[in-house]
Amino acid sequence: MAPPPAGAAAVRPLYRQEAALGVLAGTAAVFAALGHQTLAEQAESWLGALMFTWLFAVIVAGAAAVVRHADCLAELLGEPYGTLILTLSVASIEIMTLGIVMTTGEPNPTLARDTMFAVVMIVLNGLVGVALLLGGLRYHEQEYNLQGVNAYLSVIVALAVFGLVVPNLTSTTPGPTFSRGQEGFLIVMCIGLYAVFLAIQTTRHRAFFVHPAQDAPATAAAGPDHHGAPGVRSVPVHVVLLAAYLALVIFLAEKLAVLLNHGIEVLGAPPAVGALAVAVLVLAPEGLGGIRAALANRMQRAANILLGSALATLALTIPAVTIIGLAQGSTVVLGLDRVEEAMLLLTLLVSMLTFASGRTNILQGAVHVMLFLAYLMLTIWQ
Secondary structure, three states: OOOOOOHHHHHHHHHOHHHHHHHHHHHHHHHHHHHHHHHHOOHHHHHHHHHHHHHHHHOOOOOOOOHHHHHHHHHOOOOOOHHHHHHHHHHHHHHHHHHHHHHHHOOOOHHHHHHHHHHHHHHHHHHHHHHHHHHHHHHHHHEEOOHHHHHHHHHHHHHHHHHOOOOHOOOOOOOOOHHHHHHHHHHHHHHHHHHHHHHHHHHHHHHHOOOOHHHHHHOOOHHOOOOOOOOOOOOOHHHHHHHHHHHHHHHHHHHHHHHHHHHHHOOOOOOOHHHHHHHHHHHHHHHHHHHHHHHHHOOHHHHHHHHHHHHHHHHHHHHHHHHHHHHHHOOOOOOOOHHHHHHHHHHHHHHHOOOOOOEHHHHHHHHHHHHHHHHHHHHHHO
């Protein structure tokens, strides 16, 4: 029997491999037809609980597909480009989601602040903690490039403190806000520092963001967890599929947020819980990628994904929401309250201590996980 045409042999595996794309697209079409009002009305019923469960499962499947295509791009392009693509893709979707809510929804001057704070807490405590904990359980200790992690943390600390703490200390405007001139400086600072960071990450100091030479045997020994898999195709194919999965995941996350927000209103929970829930969904692709990298003994890739996510959120979201506020003539509250401010500063301090030696272990992961649980507790019972 003659072998099947090469083109058909290549297309059929792609259809099977991307079956989740059809499930996401079909789910998106159904929930787009339902509309927000119908979702809100069903939030308290058994049907609402069933829709929530289905949406959550489909979003997790889509997030796993996003990570898979980002890993393939990392194989084709090399580090740090693969993780940078994943980070910038998710950050851009986060910014667009916030922009839509700010320009079409009810005025909420603290929405951007709450979302950025939630992202930083989830990434630096929750995801970093789980990655270090699971990696420590499997490998005892894991190595990373100290210079690269220090580069991430130096910019994260500067932007987090100046953008989310300093507004509480200024006197040019009442409340935890900046004046127009100060907001202009903040925009320039965020964009300028991130541009310099990307320049050293991709050109002058690219070696800071790849595994140390001594990690090569351990990485190679990771076996099936290393992503040089037969599923790797061409760069354009993975870019298109990555964008498609990301768009569908974020669209469905917005629908899930409708159910969450209505449930929060019924329960009388703090508004920050809604920002936390949306942040968790938006971060799902990067969270899965970082944890998978740690389990594959690729701690540098995990650090690139997770710390890069926190950095992109601060460096891109702060100027984006500030520009939207300036265009609308509205006030954007950036300063955290006292409890949140203390949690942020504690998180930054512990992160600097965690990534100070070039090696990680289970104790460091446990500390970050407990800080994340403390953040969740304070979000609900502050």
